[in-house]
Amino acid sequence: MHRIIIEGNNTLNGSIKISGSKNSAVALIPAAVLCDEKVTIANVPNISDIDALDEILNYLGAIVDKKDDTITIDSSKIENKLIPEKITKKLRASYYFMGALLSKYKKVEMYFPGGCAIGARPINLHLKGFKALGAKVEEKDNLFIITADELVGTKINLDFASVGATINLMLAAVKATGTTVISNAAKEPHIVNVATFLNNMGAKITGAGTSEIKIIGVKHLHSCFHEVVPDYIETGTYMILASLIGKEVTIKNIIPDHVKSVISKLEEIGVPMEIGVDFIKISAPEKLKAVNIKTQVYPGFPTDLQQPMATLLTQAKGKSMINETIWENRFLNIAELKKMGATAEVITNSKAVIVGPCKLKGKKVKATDLRAGASLVIAGLIADGQTIIENADYILRGYEGIVEKLSKVGAKIRLEKMD
Numbered sequence: 485m486h487r488i489i490i491e492g493n494n495t496l497n498g499s500i501k502i503s504g505s506k507n508s509a510v511a512l513i514p515a516a517v518l519c520d521e522k523v524t525i526a527n528v529p530n531i532s533d534i535d536a537l538d539e540i541l542n543y544l545g546a547i548v549d550k551k552d553d554t555i556t557i558d559s560s561k562i563e564n565k566l567i568p569e570k571i572t573k574k575l576r577a578s579y580y581f582m583g584a585l586l587s588k589y590k591k592v593e594m595y596f597p598g599g600c601a602i603g604a605r606p607i608n609l610h611l612k613g614f615k616a617l618g619a620k621v622e623e624k625d626n627l628f629i630i631t632a633d634e635l636v637g638t639k640i641n642l643d644f645a646s647v648g649a650t651i652n653l654m655l656a657a658v659k660a661t662g663t664t665v666i667s668n669a670a671k672e673p674h675i676v677n678v679a680t681f682l683n684n685m686g687a688k689i690t691g692a693g694t695s696e697i698k699i700i701g702v703k704h705l706h707s708c709f710h711e712v713v714p715d716y717i718e719t720g721t722y723m724i725l726a727s728l729i730g731k732e733v734t735i736k737n738i739i740p741d742h743v744k745s746v747i748s749k750l751e752e753i754g755v756p757m758e759i760g761v762d763f764i765k766i767s768a769p770e771k772l773k774a775v776n777i778k779t780q781v782y783p784g785f786p787t788d789l790q791q792p793m794a795t796l797l798t799q800a801k802g803k804s805m806i807n808e809t810i811w812e813n814r815f816l817n818i819a820e821l822k823k824m825g826a827t828a829e830v831i832t833n834s835k836a837v838i839v840g841p842c843k844l845k846g847k848k849v850k851a852t853d854l855r856a857g858a859s860l861v862i863a864g865l866i867a868d869g870q871t872i873i874e875n876a877d878y879i880l881r882g883y884e885g886i887v888e889k890l891s892k893v894g895a896k897i898r899l900e901k902m903d
Contacts, residue, residue, distance in 0.1 A: 486880065488873040488887065490864035491896035492846055496726065498893035499734040502719050503529040503884040504553065504712030508674035511651045512681055512712065513537045514580035517546065517559040518588055518658060519685050521707040524556045528712055529884040532877065536574040540567060540581060564588075569595035569626070575881070579607060579648065582630060583655030586619060591631045609649035613640045617653075617660055637662030637701055645670045645781045650697070651678050658687045660701040669697045672782040673742045677713040684708040716742035717855075718883060719764075720789045723747075724796050725862050726766035727755040733893060736763040745785045749775060749793070753800060774802030774840065779810050791817045791859040797838040798826040799866065806836045817856035820849040824863055824871070846871040851878045858883065865895055 504527035514537065516523045528534060530553070538555075541548050544565065547558040564585055572578040578597045585592035596607070611621050611628075617640075619632040637660045642649055650670040657664035669675070671693050679692030685708045688700035719738045726733035727750055740747070740759050747757065747764075754773045758765040774797065779787040787810035794817060797804040808814050812833040822828055824847050827839040846869030851857030857879035864871030873879070876899065879886060887899045 485902045486876040487900050487902060488861065488864070488876040488879065489898050489900060490846070490861070490871045490873070492864050492867040492869060492871060494729070494865070494894055494896055495731050496729050496733050496890070496893040496895060497731045499736055500722050500889050500893060502714045502722070502735060502737045503527070505529075505674055505677065505715040505717075506531060506533060506882045507647070507672070507715075507717070508677040509534060509712045510537060510575065510577035511580050511674060511678045512710065513541070513555070513557070514577070514584045515655055515678060515681060516557040517541070517544070517562060517581070517584045518655065518682070519557075519705045519707065520560055522556055522558045523685065523707060524554060524709045526554045526709070526711045528553050528555050529715065531881055531884050533575045533577065533881045536571070537577065539574075540571055540578060543567065543571060564591065565593070567594035572597050576648075579610065580652055580655060582610065582614070582628070583652035586614060586630050586632065587635065587656045587659045590633070590635065593627065593629050596626045596628065607648070609642055609644065609646050610652045613642075613649060613653040614656055616640050617656055617664065635660035637664040637699070639665045639667065642666065642668040644668075645695070647672050647675065650675055654679060654682065654689065654697065654699060657699040657701065658682055658689075658705070659703065660699075662701060664699045664701070666697045666699070667695065669695055670781060671695065673713050673716060673739070681708070681710045684710055714738050714742075717786060717788045719743050720746040720786065721792050721858050721862075721883070723750060723764060723766060724789070724792045725865065726768065727753070727772070728768055728796055728799060728862065728866050730766050730768050732765060732767050734763055734765045738762055738764060740764060745783055746789060749777065749785060753796070772796070772800040772841070774800045774804040776805045776807070778807040781810070787811060787814065788855050790814060791855040792862055794818065794828070794836070794838060795821065795859045795862040795866070797840060798828065798844065798863075799841045801841055802839070804838045804840070806838070808834050808836075816852035817859040820852075820856070820860055821863055823847045823849055824867055843868065845869055848872040848874065851875040854878050854882045861886065865890070865897070
């Protein structure tokens with residue numbers, strides 16, 4: 485385990501380059517096993533979640549070659565065998581191997597995935613979709629055995645616009661016989677990125693980025709080169725931080741359209757921004773206004789930025805309300821912020837109130853999940869004194885080089901390995 489130590493209340497200045505999307509890369513790598521040849525994926529973030537997926541690929545017998553931010557995967561001779569729990573529990577995105585292996589081999593055996601403790605996070609929509617395609621699902625003590633004599637295209641309507649289910653069902657349907665239509669599909673940028681990757685290999689997918697995705701099954705997927713889209717959650721995290729202690733902080737290598745909801749909310753709060761084709765420049769204003777936040781599926785305000793935004797709202801004048809509509813256990817950071825001096829209360833599993841501005845003081849706190857960890861990094865950077873964030877491995881799961889990037893723009897921050 486690691487911890488992050490921060491000496492707070494230092495102005496940030498300079499540029500921060502955004503890495504490839506975590507949420508995209510963790511789906512692209514499992515999707516690569518669908519290819520019957522080699523694939524090369526560029527702009528892959530160097531984060532621990534990618535290391536966990538590499539472990540699964542190596543376990544299955546794929547040939548993986550990593551150089552800088554590029555990974556080449558040859559899955560032509562992998563062995564489709566039971567993926568053990570000690571590997572799958574490291575990250576939730578391991579479940580994408582369900583759709584990919586089922587599509588390629590008509591059978592997959594693996595344990596329920598792990599990940600951050602932010603709610604129940606069931607995979608019932610994934611399993612329902614697999615069954616609709618003709619698969620049989622057996623569950624034995626957290627082990628899933630999914631088999632099919634043949635996968636046949638069909639119409640699938642998702643009860644909720646789930647990102648995970650949308651991607652997993654795209655993977656499963658790519659080599660199915662006939663046409664599959666996914667209705668009420670998620671629209672996030674990484675859905676489009678994954679669909680583009682599959683199409684580059686020869687898949688026939690249309691409608692990605694809309695609420696209806698159509699997949700015409702193919703028998704063979706060939707070699708291709710693909711690039712991971714910039715991480716819009718990392719973009720939003722640094723936008724929030726720059727809004728608090730930035731002095732002409734330029735966040736570059738971004739797609740502004742992907743963070744429209746964040747831009748809109750920060751403008752409402754009173755943050756001036758200069759927006760370019762692939763960058764946003766932000767300086768912190770003297771005053772911030774309290775606002776209400778409601779998380780929604782894309783293109784609404786992202787649940788993954790709710791916790792970082794909570795830290796910003798501790799510095800906004802007035803009472804802010806946060807309504808979390810996606811996950812029921814995503815306020816664990818509030819207790820840690822209160823240790824640092826925040827005036828905040830969790831009203832229900834879905835609602836919290838924050839009253840500001842209030843001066844935060846450095847304390848020893850604990851990251852309970854990835855985005856809660858990001859919330860505490862921001863809190864430590866704006867607080868007086870020293871903040872120690874324990875369980876920092878959660879943060880390393882999703883933010884490539886966060887210590888190096890922040891140090892470069894003036895933060896006093898370091899990473900320590902615990903004995």
